[in-house]
Amino acid sequence: MRWFGLFLAFAVSSVAAQSTLRIGLAEDPDILDPTMARTFVGRIVFAGLCDKLFDLDEKLNIVPQLATSYKWSADNKALEIKLRNGVTFHDGEKLDAAAVKYNLERHKNMKGSNRRGELAPVASVDVVDPLTVRLNLSAPFVPLLAVLTDRAGMMVSPKAAEAAGEKFGAAPVCSGPFRFVERVAQDRIVLQRYPGYWNKGAIHFDRVVYTPIVDATVRLANLRSGQLDFIERLAGSDVAGLKSDSRFKIARIVEIGYQGITINVGKSDEAQQNPLGKDARVREAFELSLDRNAIVKVAMDGEAQVGNQWVSPASSWYVKSLPVPKRNVERAKQLLKEAGVPNPSFTLMTPTTSDAQRIAQVVQAMAKDAGFDVKIQSTEFATSLNLADKGQYQAYVLAWSGRADPDGNLQSFHFCKAPLNYAGYCKPEVDDLINRSRAAADKAQRQKLFDQIAADVVRDRPVIYLFHRHWLWAHNAKLSGLRTVPDGLVRVQGLKMN
Amino acid sequence: MGRFLLRRLAQIVPTLFFVSVLIFGLQQLLPGDPAIAMAGEERDPETIRYLREKFHLDEPLPARYWHWLSGVVRGDLGESVRIQKPVTDLILEKLPVTLQLATMAMLIALLIGVTAGVISAVKKDTWLDYAANVFALWGLSTPNFWLGILLILLFAVNLGWLPASGYVSPFEDLKGNLAAMIMPAFVLGNAFASVLMRHTRSAMLQVLSSDYVRTARAKGLNERVVILKHALRNALVPVITLGALSFGELLGGTVLTETIFSIPGFGKLIVDAVFNRDYSVVQGVVLLTATVYIALNLLADIAYFLVNPRMRVE
Numbered sequence: 097m098r099w100f101g102l103f104l105a106f107a108v109s110s111v112a113a114q115s116t117l118r119i120g121l122a123e124d125p126d127i128l129d130p131t132m133a134r135t136f137v138g139r140i141v142f143a144g145l146c147d148k149l150f151d152l153d154e155k156l157n158i159v160p161q162l163a164t165s166y167k168w169s170a171d172n173k174a175l176e177i178k179l180r181n182g183v184t185f186h187d188g189e190k191l192d193a194a195a196v197k198y199n200l201e202r203h204k205n206m207k208g209s210n211r212r213g214e215l216a217p218v219a220s221v222d223v224v225d226p227l228t229v230r231l232n233l234s235a236p237f238v239p240l241l242a243v244l245t246d247r248a249g250m251m252v253s254p255k256a257a258e259a260a261g262e263k264f265g266a267a268p269v270c271s272g273p274f275r276f277v278e279r280v281a282q283d284r285i286v287l288q289r290y291p292g293y294w295n296k297g298a299i300h301f302d303r304v305v306y307t308p309i310v311d312a313t314v315r316l317a318n319l320r321s322g323q324l325d326f327i328e329r330l331a332g333s334d335v336a337g338l339k340s341d342s343r344f345k346i347a348r349i350v351e352i353g354y355q356g357i358t359i360n361v362g363k364s365d366e367a368q369q370n371p372l373g374k375d376a377r378v379r380e381a382f383e384l385s386l387d388r389n390a391i392v393k394v395a396m397d398g399e400a401q402v403g404n405q406w407v408s409p410a411s412s413w414y415v416k417s418l419p420v421p422k423r424n425v426e427r428a429k430q431l432l433k434e435a436g437v438p439n440p441s442f443t444l445m446t447p448t449t450s451d452a453q454r455i456a457q458v459v460q461a462m463a464k465d466a467g468f469d470v471k472i473q474s475t476e477f478a479t480s481l482n483l484a485d486k487g488q489y490q491a492y493v494l495a496w497s498g499r500a501d502p503d504g505n506l507q508s509f510h511f512c513k514a515p516l517n518y519a520g521y522c523k524p525e526v527d528d529l530i531n532r533s534r535a536a537a538d539k540a541q542r543q544k545l546f547d548q549i550a551a552d553v554v555r556d557r558p559v560i561y562l563f564h565r566h567w568l569w570a571h572n573a574k575l576s577g578l579r580t581v582p583d584g585l586v587r588v589q590g591l592k593m594n
Numbered sequence: 595m596g597r598f599l600l601r602r603l604a605q606i607v608p609t610l611f612f613v614s615v616l617i618f619g620l621q622q623l624l625p626g627d628p629a630i631a632m633a634g635e636e637r638d639p640e641t642i643r644y645l646r647e648k649f650h651l652d653e654p655l656p657a658r659y660w661h662w663l664s665g666v667v668r669g670d671l672g673e674s675v676r677i678q679k680p681v682t683d684l685i686l687e688k689l690p691v692t693l694q695l696a697t698m699a700m701l702i703a704l705l706i707g708v709t710a711g712v713i714s715a716v717k718k719d720t721w722l723d724y725a726a727n728v729f730a731l732w733g734l735s736t737p738n739f740w741l742g743i744l745l746i747l748l749f750a751v752n753l754g755w756l757p758a759s760g761y762v763s764p765f766e767d768l769k770g771n772l773a774a775m776i777m778p779a780f781v782l783g784n785a786f787a788s789v790l791m792r793h794t795r796s797a798m799l800q801v802l803s804s805d806y807v808r809t810a811r812a813k814g815l816n817e818r819v820v821i822l823k824h825a826l827r828n829a830l831v832p833v834i835t836l837g838a839l840s841f842g843e844l845l846g847g848t849v850l851t852e853t854i855f856s857i858p859g860f861g862k863l864i865v866d867a868v869f870n871r872d873y874s875v876v877q878g879v880v881l882l883t884a885t886v887y888i889a890l891n892l893l894a895d896i897a898y899f900l901v902n903p904r905m906r907v908e
């Protein structure tokens with residue numbers, strides 16, 4: 097009898113242990129308020145906590161989540177969204193059109209909001225009926241749907257948000273599959289299954305615990321010792337070792353962001369003092385001196401896809417007429433000769449992360465073959481941003497986490513005076529094309545405009561795009577139902593421990 | 595004793611004031627606009643403006659110092675920008691973790707260091723002495739991060755005896771807490787044990803050659819009593835000073851250990867805060883660390899006072 101009791105206790109405890117999904121994160125997320133949040137890693141937690149109006153699928157198609165359908169007006173200046181019936185927030189409040197209006201206005205007007213820029217084209221929000229909301233735009237803005245697949249589309253409980261004010265992020269109340277339980281900064285974020293979730297059939301865990309572990313080796317050790325079920329951002333160098341272990345599986349996704357070298361072409365006077373910033377031929381020579389495949393092999397352990405545009409060659413928005421150029425040192429030398437600077441010298445500002453450092457070193461060695469003298473200036477990340485913002489740099493190794501719509505990788509960087517336009521690139525005709533691409537609801541027409549934009553941007557090279565990293569995930573082989581969406585977020589719906 | 599204490603306490607006030615100016619001033623030397631660092635990837639100009647206003651970054655330095663200092667005096671260390679939690683709460687949450695880690699490390703260091711030091715002094719020039727010296731050299735020259743990862747691979751991944759990283763509160767699960775803390779405490783204490791061993795050894799050697807020890811032996815006292823009661827007590831005076839001062843160093847050493855073992859303590863808090871330009875957290879944590887350091891110094895002085903009767907005469 098006693099043995100039976102023990103067996104029962106063991107069985108119960110192992111079932112209880114199995115219903116917790118333990119995820120290892122590479123960083124500690126920032127504030128858990130969709131309006132204020134800033135970090136990529138925070139979005140991974142939001143994927144379990146806060147549902148959005150729309151979501152993305154594996155092919156980056158926009159699919160409904162809290163919304164059921166949408167309709168653009170004839171002039172593309174109004175977007176009508178139908179909402180799912182019977183959805184409630186974690187505090188039991190109803191998610192209806194009034195709540196959506198409240199949330200969009202909160203994103204737009206709250207002090208310190210990081211969503212304001214993304215929702216800038218939304219002029220007003222109307223409640224059409226309890227399950228229909230209309231977003232009125234100041235100008236046509238096709239990328240809006242993609243914006244609503246991220247934090248700007250996340251809905252929080254208006255009642256809880258009003259009560260908590262600025263402190264909402266300390267105990268967020270959303271409408272996702274799991275509700276917030278507790279957070280110990282730098283240690284864990286615990287979520288508990290929300291019984292009232294509209295799609296509860298897709299949820300197979302009682303709890304999700306997110307644990308930030310900064311060191312990739314230690315993160316992996318936790319997976320291997322069975323303390324974690326899933327880790328994000330496996331180190332490229334650990335792939336080979338883990339592949340041979342049948343207890344674990346590796347998932348690999350090409351990111352929607354990019355890694356590139358931003359060149360100061362007009363951000364400050366410094367642009368004109370340096371041949372790289374001044375002369376497009378020197379930039380072309382610099383690009384031709386680089387072998388992207390070798391950079392990926394050496395700096396990223398082969399875990400990235402080479403590219404030369406703001407979207408990866410795998411994207412349907414990639415401009416195929418401008419493929420990734422092959423390394424051509426002879427041509428690079430000739431271009432430098434034509435430009436009258438056979439041995440140009442410039443400083444490459446490089447954040448102190450190991451990836452960036454390795455990239456800079458490989459680039460330095462390759463460019464030397466064509467006659468470039470590249471000086472690496474290692475700079476702590478926050479400082480490097482500041483210098484870039486002031487235009488106190490010549491070239492800068494900079495990555496972008498990417499947005500689902502190509503506009504999010506393009507406009508902020510190449511539109512005159514846009515906040516992230518560190519290159520200082522400014523061409524009225526490109527601005528005009530970007531504006532038109534934002535209004536083009538027809539995909540073919542939009543693609544045509546991107547072709548024209550690429551003809552300028554890819555040739556002017558304010559940014560030399562190098563590659564698109566792989567999101568590397570490692571997990572317990574028993575975990576099934578994993579969806580590899582290119583935004584790199586871990587969807588908990590459908591995840592199951594077999 | 596009373597006058598001595600009062601005098602020492604009076605010295606603390608100007609020291610702390612100086613430290614506060616230094617912390618605030620040094621922080622301003624950190625390159626990089628904190629508002630830009632805080633504004634995230636989007637860096638919306640509107641958000642940057644809001645952050646500058648909220649954290650008084652647009653005001654002159656003396657005004658900002660005044661804002662901070664007046665808050666500190668009222669017990670308000672400000673709020674973390676990154677996770678919107680009061681700095682005092684964060685410190686109260688993290689300090690016990692780091693104190694536990696440092697205390698365990700210190701205990702391990704004392705246990706290993708003093709024992710090895712005494713043995714190597716008593717058994718001078720024997721194989722035990724050489725072994726202790728080799729151990730000391732090994733401890734000093736082993737980098738924390740390397741030893742940490744090696745132990746994780748051995749005890750967590752291969753043997754599965756201990757958790758690879760993380761922290762459990764002792765009030766939730768004492769066994770789990772000790773299991774999680776033993777490796778980091780050993781890594782942190784290991785290097786310090788070597789320092790203690792060297793110091794104990796030389797202090798013991800000095801004391802063992804002194805007249806009163808010879809007298810004690812001449813009286814026919816048991817060798818164990820001579821060493822443990824007569825020699826060790828005296829030899830421990832410099833070791834106590836070293837221990838107290840090094841406790842502050844151990845607190846500093848937790849930065850790396852906590853990062854390797856993902857322990858949500860003070861060290862990790864400050865590293866993250868510096869990289870994210872979370873000014874209030876950096877200032878609060880550094881101020882508190884400095885205060886702890888000063889307090890430990892004071893405690894060391896008091897311990898001296900109690901252990902060494904000559905100081906009482908002065």
